[in-house]
Amino acid sequence: MIEIQHLSKSFGHPVLRDVTLSVPAGCLYGLIGPGASGKSLLLRMVTGLMRPDTGSVTVEGQDVLAMTELELASFRLKFGMLFQNNALFDFMTVAQNVAFPLERMFELTPDEIRDRVDERLAAVSLSGFGERAPVGLSGGQKKRVGVARATVTRAPIIFYDEPAAGLDPVTSQKIFDLLRAEQQHAKTTVIMVSSDIERLLTVTDRVGMMYRGALVFDGTTDEALTSEDRYVKQFVHGLMDGPL
Amino acid sequence: MGMDIERAADDESGGVAGIVGRRALQLVSAGREQYSVLVRTMYYVARGKMEGGVLARQMYEIGNRSLFLLTVVMGFIGTILVLQAGLQTRRVVPDLSMLGASYLELLVRDLSASIVALMLATRVGAGIAAEIGSMVVTEQVDALRMCAADPIDYLVKPRFLASIVMTTVLTIWSGGVSIVTGMITADVVFQVAPKTFWNLSLVHASDLFICLVKCLAYGAAIPVVSATSGLSTFGGSEGVGWATTKAVVNSSLAVIILNFLISSAGLIAFS
């Protein structure tokens, strides 16, 4: 479904080294790794927000890198994305934020748009928050608006970049459970980047681990938990000694 | 690539020619980006579609927020110019009856549009770069792209149109203000009657045309240059400060260079 082949990128120093992995359809794929290992960059490459130096990205059989910006614009109908810092449009209300992708992408009537927005806000337990401004919301609330906006178009592929960053443990778990429920209900393909290994591994089907721009592990969740690879073992179990 | 050219431009060999050459290279590479932004903006302008309130809000932002500053500045300029011109002319020729005529000619042909543009390059240029730059560092611009909204269409186009309109409006207003203050100065300091001052004999249709062209060109250049700086922000919130500085400097330079080009073209065409 998503095929990444030999992706490399360098900004004077290499930030992605020959990354190859594939994400099957309907899979919830977790991407883990220490800071600055290239996880967010990889997400940007798949969505076409950034171009690699070499390699290819194929999504549902189509070559992302061969597209022009205009073609990408319509191709992104297939995507929904939650950004690391939410990236909510601070000059719009919550409801306008969630409605925004719908208005751009489809020919829906205003009533249909409103219904979908209400449904999404209810799904993330934020009913009634429609007229609020993003700036006054708590971190958890902003995240949930972000999730609503990312899933409102019912796109088949969703990217979550650090969905629980900066949230307390209870809220984090709620977000992860919400995202898993979403994915199973809508049968979407999801790539989730997170530093919260413990919670992430409770919801993933497959896991990939990155270290300094290279992919050091790619397998099922069980394989990750029982792996004897030194890097993986240390990171997954949060151990003190090891190569990291 | 842009950053390497920036660094090369800070190297100092080659004397004056080297300096101008390096700055020209810098402007050229920035120019390519700006050209791309300009072309894409015009494409979206041609396509039409825009939400009603957005244009009005941008026009309000540009117009109302700069009005006070411009009125004060142009008022002062009116007095300064008439004062200086009067003093200098008196050294050569005692008769100041053409003072108003030549002042009006200069105002229409060049000063009103250019000074308004330089002030707007500062105010509006900084504002646009800061707004767009902040959106870049908080990933809102990426979020726009992910929602199939081209940032050029959504962010730059309204500011582009608003700037062209408001530059023209503000130029006319400021011209009026500085005519009034100039007239008062001429009367109080040089005893030139307002009726003598209001002498339109030297203001030709070609001057008005040049003024209009300048308003359009400046009005178009400032948002394009500033938005380019804003969109290429990097380095977090500190980067927004750099983008703002770059926008102000480059917008001002653009106004100066366009001034020269349009004035020269006008001189050659209309003489």
Added chain:
Amino acid sequence: MSTPLVAVAFSPFARARDSFMALAATIGEMGIVALRIMSRLWRLDLDGRELMRNMYKMGVKSLSIVVVTALFTGAIMVVQAAPIVKRYGAQQLLGWGAGFGTLREIGPLLTALMISGRVGANNAAELGTMTVTEQIDALRALAIDPVAFLVVPRFIAMVTTLFLSTLYADALALLGAAYAGQALIGVEPMTFYNGLVSGLLGVGDVMNGLVKSVIFGIVIGLSSCHFGLSVTGGAPGVGRAVNATVVASAAGIFIVDYFVSFILG
């Protein structure tokens, strides 16, 4: 009773009054910065190495912009004067016309505006970032006077940079004007030069412009140091400070220009 109050609050007069009060407050604060600087200067209490470093940095940063601005400005002066020259056939007066405008007004003014945009904004951003990252407090904790160490050298460097740049810009603008005169309306450089030194323009005109440049430097220096050091609200506050510096400098430059022209004229 509340309706008339509401009406007054939203009237444009109220807005103007608020702007005026804010303006007065800012000018007052800059005056305080000026006093602090003066007291250090009086005792010659400043960091020499910082002074040298800033002078070098500011001079180099503004050089290319000053050159480009000056050359084009000189050319523009000629383009504007051209119809008058043609009308009266007064080729000899081109040097005088371009010269007087450049030396007294345009040279100092445009140089100040461009340097305010580059150096002034830059300085505000640096000081602002230092304030936000608590480096100023760290200096105080090390018993180093931040004003003497940071502010005074930058202030002096800015005034000096502006003075030298205006001098340089005046020369380059006249050079640009001379070439534009030849290229566009066929006035020989020799004629242009004669027009300059014919006696209608004197050293007084040059000094007039240079005095202005020093005062503009003071405006830009005070503005950028004040807004830089009073940053609040983290990194976005730095952006706001940069914005405020550029706008305040520009307005200040024009207003001061008026008063100085009036007094010296």
